[in-house]
Structures are given as structure tokens and as C-alpha cells.
Amino acid sequence: MANSFDVIILGGGPAGYVAAIRSAQLGMSTALVEKDKLGGVCVNIGCIPTKALLHSAYIARLLSNAKEFGVEAGSVKTDYGVAMQRSRRVSDQNSKGVEFLMKKHKVTVARGAGMLQPGRKVKVGSDVLEAKQAVLIATGSRVKGLPQIGLEINKTTVISSDEALLLEKAPPSLAVIGAGAVGMEFADIFHAFGTKITLIEALPRILPLEDAEASDTLARSYRKRGIEVIVGAKVKKGTAGKDKVALEVEAGGATQKIEVAAVLMAAGRAVNTEGIGLAECGVQVTDRGFIKVDATLQTTAPGYYAIGDVAGPPMLAHKGSREGVFVTELLAGKQPHPIKYDNVPSVTYCHPEVASIGLTEDQCKERKLDYVAGRFPFSANGRARGSGETEGFVKILRDKRYGEILGAHIVGAHASELIHELAVARENEYTVEEVELAIHAHPTMSEAVAEAALDSLGRVLNI
Numbered sequence: 407m408a409n410s411f412d413v414i415i416l417g418g419g420p421a422g423y424v425a426a427i428r429s430a431q432l433g434m435s436t437a438l439v440e441k442d443k444l445g446g447v448c449v450n451i452g453c454i455p456t457k458a459l460l461h462s463a464y465i466a467r468l469l470s471n472a473k474e475f476g477v478e479a480g481s482v483k484t485d486y487g488v489a490m491q492r493s494r495r496v497s498d499q500n501s502k503g504v505e506f507l508m509k510k511h512k513v514t515v516a517r518g519a520g521m522l523q524p525g526r527k528v529k530v531g532s533d534v535l536e537a538k539q540a541v542l543i544a545t546g547s548r549v550k551g552l553p554q555i556g557l558e559i560n561k562t563t564v565i566s567s568d569e570a571l572l573l574e575k576a577p578p579s580l581a582v583i584g585a586g587a588v589g590m591e592f593a594d595i596f597h598a599f600g601t602k603i604t605l606i607e608a609l610p611r612i613l614p615l616e617d618a619e620a621s622d623t624l625a626r627s628y629r630k631r632g633i634e635v636i637v638g639a640k641v642k643k644g645t646a647g648k649d650k651v652a653l654e655v656e657a658g659g660a661t662q663k664i665e666v667a668a669v670l671m672a673a674g675r676a677v678n679t680e681g682i683g684l685a686e687c688g689v690q691v692t693d694r695g696f697i698k699v700d701a702t703l704q705t706t707a708p709g710y711y712a713i714g715d716v717a718g719p720p721m722l723a724h725k726g727s728r729e730g731v732f733v734t735e736l737l738a739g740k741q742p743h744p745i746k747y748d749n750v751p752s753v754t755y756c757h758p759e760v761a762s763i764g765l766t767e768d769q770c771k772e773r774k775l776d777y778v779a780g781r782f783p784f785s786a787n788g789r790a791r792g793s794g795e796t797e798g799f800v801k802i803l804r805d806k807r808y809g810e811i812l813g814a815h816i817v818g819a820h821a822s823e824l825i826h827e828l829a830v831a832r833e834n835e836y837t838v839e840e841v842e843l844a845i846h847a848h849p850t851m852s853e854a855v856a857e858a859a860l861d862s863l864g865r866v867l868n869i
């Protein structure tokens with residue numbers, strides 16, 4: 407292997423592999439170092455397999471209610487093992503897709519654990535690769551348990567998303583600890599596969615980073631489906647046995663004992679910054695453990711950049727990919743569009759989906775902004791009624807004076823797709839008037855976006 411490259415990227419997740427593609431497109435010789443499967447957490451044990459499983463869950467729910475739509479599906483049987491195998495095939499296909507992209511763009515892939523060395527070098531096995539321009543650190547993150555309460559991940563009764571994605575059978579009962587995106591998605595998946603779910607969240611509401619109305623709507627939806635949701639809860643103790651786990655959970659001033667077949671730890675992730683030679687190269691980390699970067703994503707060591715989860719929140723694939731594009735364009739002498747971290751869409755792909763961008767209503771209040779909230783429920787949307795997906799709403803927060811979109815929140819079917827109209831609008835500083843001015847096809851769920859914009863202007867039509 408030729409050992410000198412313009413750019414070397416450590417880690418082949420969505421931050422690293424996208425950076426590799428863009429770097430190569432810009433004519434820089436590029437090496438990507440990966441110790442595992444290409445595509446990282448996202449492709450192999452994150453975004454992609456969970457979405458495949460969520461689709462299986464969606465089909466299970468749809469078939470259970472098919473009679474209402476005039477379709478007799480008989481008794482619906484689910485098999486998590488089959489759904490899991492399908493999700494693995496989807497992930498593998500995507501990982502192979504990344505391999506193909508590396509070949510297509512003539513990116514050199516160095517297989518093995520890379521170790522940073524001073525002088526913009528990366529050691530992989532017995533090879534030492536050298537970067538003429540820069541080393542990009544994109545080593546991502548991993549699950550972390552709660553060993554302090556006795557809940558160390560044991561891969562059988564106390565599992566993380568890594569193991570949940572490989573189970574052959576859905577457990578009869580499951581406590582999901584942490585009601586962020588990952589916890590919410592797995593609660594949805596396993597519930598559809600017949601598992602009795604207890605969802606436990608330490609903060610006062612599920613999806614704590616989302617708008618309070620979105621959290622409340624989702625909590626109602628989950629409870630209606632028979633999922634037990636316990637918020638403001640502290641897991642005081644966990645005792646993992648061979649085939650069950652006993653939990654002591656304190657919530658609302660009382661302590662309850664919960665016994666489940668398994669616990670899924672979905673609370674937080676740790677970044678992969680240990681043992682990769684950061685200190686030796688002068689790369690510092692923040693108090694929270696992320697790699698310290700400046701506005702150009704350069705670390706404290708010149709010539710070393712950090713992108714993706716290691717560079718800080720939000721820990722999302724699309725944020726990492728954009729950082730990869732940004733840094734490589736900068737290295738190629740371009741002037742990339744600055745990354746607007748306040749305009750990164752956030753999506754939870756559970757049922758109903760939750761998607762948002764910008765400020766929540768509470769944040770508008772905290773900042774003492776003069777805002778107006780416009781809302782439109784999917785129960786008043788013809789397309790949503792037609793498909794029987796009337797749960798949820800679109801909510802747009804607009805600046806009272808100028809009509810600027812301060813934040814947008816969608817709960818409902820296809821929220822993950824609908825949010826992008828508002829992402830484009832915010833990125834380009836369109837006002838609510840400009841969003842509404844575009845004619846929205848009828849009947850579509852997107853009409854609810856236009857109607858919420860109208861509602862914020864006091865001109866809603868269909869309610």
C-alpha cells in the first residue's frame with residue numbers, strides 16, 4: 407500500500423465514509439481506516455437496522471388493524487427472528503454499498519484498528535500512513551450501561567441496542583431504560599412483536615429534548631397501546647438473574663418493584679476517544695469527553711480534525727456526514743457553507759413519528775422571544791384520515807414580528823419526511839408566509855404544514 411495520502415480518515419461511519427467520498431471527489435488522495443464493517447454504527451447497528459425493524463413493527467400493527475380497511479389478514483403471527491434476519495440483510499447490503507462507494511471513488515480502505523501518531527500519521531497494524539494535509543478523527547461512539555446501579559450489560563438479561571438488534575426472539579417482557587430516540591424506537595418495535603414493555607425515563611417526560619406537546623402526545627399514544635410509561639423515575643437498584651431482572655424504581659414519591667425478562671439500556675452513549683493516541687498528538691477532549699474542536703472542526707492539534715459523534719452533539723448521522731463534507735471542502739480550499747447546528751433535524755422513527763427542527767416552545771419562552779404558535783392536527787387532514795393515521799399534529803413557532811420560523815414540531819405518520827420542507831425553509835430563512843405561498847398538493851399530509859403556517863398567521867382554513 408502506498409502510505410502517503412492527502413487526507414486520512416479514522417473511522418468509516420457516516421461521518422468518515424462521507425468525508426472520504428467528498429475528499430476523493432475533490433481530487434485529494436484519501437485513505438479510510440476502519441477496524442470493523444464499513445458504515446459504522448449507523449449502517450450496521452444503528453439507524454439502518456432499527457428502521458428495518460420499525461417497518462416490520464409497522465406491518466404487524468397494520469395487519470392487526472387490517473379488518474377495518476376491508477382486508478381480512480387472519481390471525482397475525484409475528485417472529486422477531488425473521489424480522490431481525492431481514493434487518494441484518496438490509497444492513498449488510500448498505501455496508502456493501504459503502505464498500506462499493508469507496509472503490510468507485512478510489513478511496514484506499516485500510517482494515518484494522520488505527521492509532522494516531524504525531525506528524526499527521528496513523529498506524530494500522532505494521533503500516534504507518536501519513537497525511538500530507540490532514541487526519542480526520544471519526545471514531546464515533548458506543549453504548550454505555552449504568553454499572554453504578556448494578557446494571558452492567560451482560561448481553562443476555564441486560565442488553566443494549568447492540569444485542570437487541572441480534573435477538574432471535576422478542577422477550578416476553580422488557581424494561582427499556584431511557585426514553586430518548588433509541589429507547590422509544592425499541593419500545594415500539596418490541597411491543598409490536600408481543601413484548602410487554604415498561605418504559606422508564608429519569609426526566610419528567612419522554613423524548614425530553616423534544617417540544618413538550620410532542621412528548622405528551624407520544625406518551626398518550628404509547629399508553630393507549632398498553633405500553634407502561636414511567637417518567638421522572640430513578641432506577642435505584644437492578645439485580646440481574648439468569649432469566650430475569652428485578653428493578654427498584656422510584657417515581658412520584660413511591661418505590662415500585664418491577665420484574666422483567668430483560669432490560670434494554672438505552673440511556674446515553676460514550677464516545678470512542680480512548681486508546682487512539684489523542685494525547686500523544688496533542689488532541690484534547692472537553693469535560694464531557696468529546697474532542698475539542700474550533701469552528702472549522704480542527705482539534706487542538708493542527709492538521710487533526712474531528713467529525714461525527716466524537717466532535718460533539720447532536721450525535722446524529724446526518725450531522726456527522728455534513729461535518730465530513732464541510733472539513734474536506736475546507737481542506738480543498740473551498741469556502742463551505744457554515745454548518746448551522748441549530749438547524750439539524752431531529753427524528754424519532756417510532757409510531758407515530760416525531761420530527762423537529764429549531765427551538766421548542768419552552769426554549770422560545772426561556773429566551774423571552776415574541777412568538778406565535780400555529781398548529782394543525784392530522785385528525786383534520788384528509789390524507790391522514792384516508793390512511794387511518796390521524797394521530798399527531800404539525801406545530802410551527804414563528805417570530806411574531808418577522809414571521810421567521812423559530813421552530814417546527816411534527817408528530818405523526820411520515821413526520822420524518824415532512825420535516826424537511828421546514829428544514830429547507832429555515833436554512834433559507836423563509837418566513838411562514840413563504841412556506842404557505844407554495845401550493846401544497848391535495849390531499850397530502852404536507853397540507854398540514856401549510857395549514858400550521860396559516861394558523862400561526864391567524865388564517866387557518868380547515869379547522
Ligand SMILES: Cc1cc2nc3c(=O)[nH]c(=O)nc-3n(C[C@H](O)[C@H](O)[C@H](O)COP(=O)(O)OP(=O)(O)OC[C@H]3O[C@@H](n4cnc5c(N)ncnc54)[C@H](O)[C@@H]3O)c2cc1C
Pocket residue numbers: 416417418419420421422439440441442443444445446447448449451452453454456518519520521544545546547548567588678682713714715716721722723724725726755
Ligand atoms: C440503535 C441506534 C439507532 C440510531 N438511529 C439513528 C437514526 O435513525 N438517525 C441518526 O441520525 N442517528 C441514529 N443513531 C446515531 C448514529 O448511529 C450515529 O450518530 C452515527 O453512527 C455517528 O457516526 P460516526 O461516523 O460519527 O461514528 P460511527 O457510526 O460510530 O462510526 C465510527 C466508526 O469508527 C470505527 N472505529 C472506531 N475506532 C477506530 C479505530 N481506532 N480504528 C479504526 N476504526 C475505528 C468504528 O468501528 C466505526 O465503524 C442511532 C444510534 C443507535 C445506537
